[in-house]
Each structure stands twice: as structure tokens, then as C-alpha cells.
Amino acid sequence: MRVLVVANIDIGLYKFRKELLQRLIDNGNEVYISLPNGDLVEPLTELGCNFIDTPVDRRGVNPVKDIKLLLRYFNIINQVKPDLVITYTIKPNVYAGIVSAIKRKKYAINITGLGTAFQKQGVFLKLIVMLYKLACKNAHTVIFENCENMQLFLDYGIVKEEQCLLNAGAGVNLEEYSFEKYPSAEKIKFLFIGRIMQEKGIDELFEAAKRIKSEYGNVEFDVVGMYEDNYEETVKKLVNDGIVNFYGYQNDVKPFIEKAHCFVLPSWHEGMANTNLECAAMGRPLITSNIHGCLEAVVENKSGYLCERKNANSLYDCLKKFIELPYDQKVEMGKQSRIHMEEVFDKNKVVDETIKELFGE
Secondary structure (H helix, E strand, C coil): CEEEEECCCHHHHHHHHHHHHHHHHHCCCEEEEEECCCCCHHHHHHHCCEEEECCCCCCCCCHHHHHHHHHHHHHHHHHHCCCEEEEECHHHHHHHHHHHHHCCCEEEEEECCCCCHHHCCCHHHHHHHHHHHHHHCCCCEEEECCHHHHHHHHHCCCCCHHHEEECCCCCECCCCCCCCCCCCCCCEEEEEECCECHHHCHHHHHHHHHHHHHHCCCEEEEEECCECCCCHHHHHHHHHCCCCEECCCCCCCHHHHHHCCEEEECCCCCCCCHHHHHHHHCCCCEEEECCCCCHHHCCECCCEEEECCCCHHHHHHHHHHHHCCCHHHHHHHHHHHHHHHHHHCEHHHHHHHHHHHHHCC
């Protein structure tokens, strides 16, 4: 079969879907990938994928650019003539989904998160719901990463139950993110990995970190990620004040995870937070938001703690509770994190389920 995979960025496709792409290729399929050019396109082509450069304005709402993208997808599907189209993220889901429906192609849409679109009310939300209804109406499968997102699409009448597949997110590669020995007890390092933006709970993290640093001298906060919102001056001040250590975007986050005692992600909304899964797989306790897309990664009080979304006081309480745990209990939390990943989030199981759904194997 000829399979066309449509995404909006190389990082996500390589980091979280390369195992699926490899399985598709190993099974004898001819795989094409449509996405913007980037540093990780080359390793994707080395897997055996055929690359089609497709610029996507990920966060913009320019109708002229979106119409051009829609027409670009028409051209790509006409040229590739795929037997199956697989889409990821909002604009590829909507526009490539609509084109696939018009061209009567078999296609699968992946809801990797709802982003800001479903957090708003009014005309914009109505427009997004309408576009998703058009995109999903004839989809063979719509794959969700958490039950709340799936229920929302059902409630809005965007999908039918028989179209839905609920996966354990993208899963986590348990070999790539192997269990690592827990760090020593000299200092307690909290780690955040993610885009530096409000909706990742960065304001709550910074507020809680200030309070913790004023009370404890043996605690550090490491922040890894690229700026998505305007936080550069804020972060510079926090670094100068000794509140956080900032490392920017890193191609390889594993050395930071190895040194961390606990991973912290106070996000407002997620499809399924891959950073939670990766850190847990490496044997690190988690403190994350009590929302679908985050809570699934935690066995409460056993492998980590859940804090309330948009609540710096709740996050502070969780951080403080973790700090005051005996060292051996922190170590045990890390072990329980790994066990939970093995039982629920094994990447091989997720790929198996996806292939079975799409190909009936």
C-alpha cells in the first residue's frame, strides 16, 4: 500500500511516531510524509520515508495561508495517490482530512490534543467544530489519546462511536527511555521539559518555585524548552535571582531526566503528555495536573502527585510534600513510575493496536 502521513512539524513525527512509520515500512508499505522541512526530516527519510516539503503555519489563523495549505494537500494527494492517509495535529487533521474525504481516500485522523481551539467559546469554537465535523465525517478511524477529548468530540457530534479508537497516547519506547538509577540525595532537582508558554502551567511553576526556593536551600528547578510565548525577560530574571536554571531547547533531554529527582508538568490541557511518559519510563516520579492527558501517567501517591490545574498553591503543596518524603520513598516512587509505563504505555502495544485498526491485522 501507499501511505501518506501528514503532520505540522518534524520533531513530533520523529520523536513520537517513528516506530509506527518503521513498522509501516517494514510491512512493505510505501510511506510518504508531508510536513515542513526541519532538522529531523533527514532521519525520517533514512527510515525509508519519502519527504514532501509542506509549509504549515502551526499557530496562525490567516485564511489565505490556510486556503493555500488546503490546495497544497489537494495537489499532494493527486500526485501521491495514497491508499491510506494518516494525519496529525489540527491543521493537517482538518485540511488534509477534508481533502481525503473529497477524494474518497481511506484516512485516519489523530487527535493529539485540542490546543487552544477548544478552550475558547464563541464564533471561533463554532468554526473549529464545523471544520472538524467536515474532516471527521468520512474518516475510517479517529484516534484519541485520552477519554476526555474523545467524549468531547462525541458530545459535539463530530464523530460516531464506531469511528473512535482510544490509545495510550503515542506510548513510550521503553528501550529508548530505559530505567536509570535514581540520583543521590545531596540535592533535589525538579525538572520541567516543554514549550515555555502559559498553557503549560509555566506561571504556576514559576510562582511555586519562588516559594519553594525561599524555604529550602537544597532544591533546584531545571527548565528545558523553547519559548512559545513571550517569557524571555521573565526567565532571565528568574535565572539571575537563582530561582531556575534555564537550558533552552535540547535535542536530547535524557541527561536532564537522569539528573532529576522529579518531573513537573502543571499543564492546562494535553492530549497525552509525552514528557510525563518519558520521565516515568526512566524511573522518575511525576508531579502533574489532575487532568486527562496527564493524570493517566500517575498512580496517585505511589508514582507521583496530581495538582489542580491553574493552581500555584496546589502545585506548591505537591512540591513540598515530595521534598519532605524520605529518600527511599522517592526512589520507590521512581520504580513505580517505570512499572506503570511498562504495564500501560508500552510503545509496541500502541503501534500494534494502531496497525490492527488501520489494516485489520
